[in-house]
Amino acid sequence: DGGITQSPKYLFRKEGQNVTLSCEQNLNHDAMYWYRQDPGQGLRLIYYSQIVNDFQKGDIAEGYSVSREKKESFPLTVTSAQKNPTAFYLCASSMAGDTNSPLHFGNGTRLTVT
């Protein structure tokens, strides 16, 4: 079945360490997105990519970095510069340039930094 896979489901890190969250899709989608969700809050956009080798900052990009070397992969690195990294991270994908195309979400990675 086609879909988006985020791994791992839970991730624990010590403060000061960089950590990379994986997001893979086999839906042949051009556009991919990373969102952050804090308890009881909505989704906030971190980065998005409309095509391979290109990406744009969302609303809360500081302390995060991404790459888009392959169409199916959009890893997110949470750097030590991110002041409050503990959160639920969601990856999504869709057809780019198609306003009719819904977003498909993964089941998220819950990151805890202590």
Add this chain to the structure above:
Amino acid sequence: DAKTTQPNSMESNEEEPVHLPCNHSTISGTDYIHWYRQLPSQGPEYVIHGLTSNVNNRMASLAIAEDRKSSTLILHRATLRDAAVYYCILRGFFGNEKLTFGTGTRLTIIP
């Protein structure tokens, strides 16, 4: 970016219809209205979307105001499994893929 506003929370009795409103007064002519819902500890799932006409699918109906500045997601007969956070977002034309979500509406179903 065109924004949406939704009530923070709503309650409904089981097996009754639910009407979830969304305001999007700055919507542009090419923006589609998309609805998603999120169960606890899961990623959001797509519910329905539309442009101008009302839309129906197996999950819900979407009623869009004539001026398109508001829309309503209709769950015809709520079940306990419909308890979730519902998000309304606007999806614009190519080159505007910065898709932002608000805080959504938390729907509680009363047995």
